[in-house]
Structures are given as structure tokens and as C-alpha cells.
Amino acid sequence: MDFHAIAQRAIGDMPPETRFRPEDAEVIRAHRDLILPLAEEYVTSFYDVLFAHEPTRAVFEEGERPEREATQVDFFRRIVEGPHDDEFFAWLAFVGPVHVVRQVSNPMMLAMLDYMVLYVMKKFRGHENADAVTEAFVRLAATLGAIISYGYEVAWQEALQNVVGMPPALVQRMVHEEAQRMFPLRSHGAASYPHPADGAPPRGRPVAWPVYFFSIHSASGGKATRSSAVKRVVRNAVHSRSESARPSAS
Numbered sequence: 001m002d003f004h005a006i007a008q009r010a011i012g013d014m015p016p017e018t019r020f021r022p023e024d025a026e027v028i029r030a031h032r033d034l035i036l037p038l039a040e041e042y043v044t045s046f047y048d049v050l051f052a053h054e055p056t057r058a059v060f061e062e063g064e065r066p067e068r069e070a071t072q073v074d075f076f077r078r079i080v081e082g083p084h085d086d087e088f089f090a091w092l093a094f095v096g097p098v099h100v101v102r103q104v105s106n107p108m109m110l111a112m113l114d115y116m117v118l119y120v121m122k123k124f125r126g127h128e129n130a131d132a133v134t135e136a137f138v139r140l141a142a143t144l145g146a147i148i149s150y151g152y153e154v155a156w157q158e159a160l161q162n163v164v165g166m167p168p169a170l171v172q173r174m175v176h177e178e179a180q181r182m183f184p185l186r187s188h189g190a191a192s193y194p195h196p197a198d199g200a201p202p203r204g205r206p207v208a209w210p211v212y213f214f215s216i217h218s219a220s221g222g223k224a225t226r227s228s229a230v231k232r233v234v235r236n237a238v239h240s241r242s243e244s245a246r247p248s249a250s
């Protein structure tokens with residue numbers, strides 16, 4: 001994976017107004033004496049939140065918390081101190097796949113980026129530069145989220161390509177075509193959107209394997225492992241003529 005390219009693509013997809021910019025880095029650095037002492041308390045509360053919620057607690061192994069806290073403190077210091085250069089953003093693209101391996105879902109990740117913003121916002125309430133600091137953290141979190149989630153997406157695609165042994169362009173085309181079939185859009189001539197109460201959209205032909213793979217991941221809340229997904233893909237191939245063997249589209 002080319003982590004520099006992933007980071008640049010993610011940033012490039014963000015409208016400039018939403019990106020973390022040098023002025024934001026300046027604002028954060030200018031308040032470093034107030035922000036840095038928050039690191040330990042912030043990280044303790046961050047993991048209190050994760051450990052109080054069963055799906056996020058389940059990610060962690062026995063006795064792992066101190067090491068995770070130390071990493072997160074370093075990470076927080078790094079985002080305050082900078083430098084916010086290409087290396088930093090490329091490293092964030094690597095943080096995405098790290099979370100794929102540990103089965104941390106993007107909803108978990110994005111929610112905790114919001115938690116970081118809310119934490120800083122509350123701490124700066126009443127401060128004369130509260131708005132500027134909060135805005136800087138909002139754009140920082142948006143940029144971290146864009147890069148990490150895009151790194152996550154690319155890691156999934158590459159793992160999938162390895163599993164099914166298909167070239168990337170073919171996988172992407174198949175996924176796109178299957179998505180168009182599964183979710184017909186009014187803007188593309190569909191009469192109306194199916195109502196959720198109507199159940200799954202009609203199936204004209206077997207679900208393409210890549211979409212099946214992704215649907216296993218989503219249906220399991222990101223819990224399905226690569227090997228369990230592969231097993232199910234193989235099982236479905238064996239029973240490909242049986243409607244009941246196909247995954248639910250809901």
C-alpha cells in the first residue's frame with residue numbers, strides 16, 4: 001500500500017474549507033501549554049469510554065490497556081506538537097489498516113475522533129480563543145477521520161483482492177456495478193426508493209463475491225474475520241443456486 005498516496009487522495013477529496021490547515025496547526029501550537037497537560041486525563045477518559053461499552057471493550061486483549069494508553073498519549077502529543085507534514089499524514093493512512101487488523105470499525109474510530117473534539121471544546125469553554133481552538137480540532141478530526149477511514153477502506157479492498165485473487169480495477173468495477181443494481185437511484189431513473197419496510201431489494205442474479213464479502217463485514221458490525229468471511233464465501237459458492245444461502249441485503 002502506498003500510504004502517501006492514500007493520505008493525499010483522502011485530503012484531496014475533502015473540500016479545502018474542511019481540511020486541517022497550517023493556520024489550525026498554528027492555533028493548536030499557540031495553545032500547547034494549555035492542551036498538552038490535558039493529554040493523560042483525556043486518554044484515561046478516552047479508554048474509560050471504550051471500556052464501558054461492550055462492542056469497543058471487546059476489541060482489547062487482557063492487560064493491553066496501559067500500552068494502548070501510552071500510545072494514545074504519544075499520539076495526542078504528536079498532533080499538538082506537529083510537525084503536520086506528509087510523513088505524519090502518511091503514517092495516519094497506516095493507522096487505518098492497524099485498526100482493520102484489530103477489527104475496530106470505522107463507526108468506533110469516527111465516534112472517538114468526535115469525542116476528542118468534544119473533550120477539547122469543553123476544556124476551552126469560556127476561554128477567549130475557544131472558537132478558534134475548537135474549529136482547529138474539528139478540522140483536525142475531520143482530516144484524521146478521512147485519512148484513517150480511507151486507509152481502512154483501501155486495506156479492506158487489498159485484502160479482498162488477495163482473498164478472491166482478482167485485479168483491483170475488476171473488483172472495483174464489480175462492486176460498483178453490483179451496488180448500482182442493489183441500490184437503484186431516482187437520479188438514475190429508478191421510479192422510487194424501496195421503503196425499508198418492504199424488505200431487501202429483488203435479486204436478479206447472484207450477489208457478486210466482493211459485495212458479499214463487504215456485506216458479511218457490515219452485517220457482523222465489522223466483526224467477521226477474513227477467514228470466517230472466506231469460509232462463508234466458499235460455502236455460498238457451493239450453494240450458489242440456493243436463494244437461502246445468499247446474504248441478506250439489509
Ligand code: HEM
Nearest residue numbers: 050056057059060071075095098102104108109112113116
Ligand atoms: C480517535 C480515534 C483513534 C485514533 C486517533 C487512534 C489511533 C491509534 C494509533 C496512532 C495507534 C498506534 C498505531 C501504531 O502502532 O503505530 C492505535 C492502535 C490501536 N488502536 Fe486506535 N485509535 C483510535 C480509536 C480506536 C478505537 C475506537 C479502538 C477500539 C475500539 C482502538 C483500538 C486500537 C488498538 C487495539 C490498537 C493497537 C493495534 C496493535 O495491535 O498494534 N483505537 N490507535
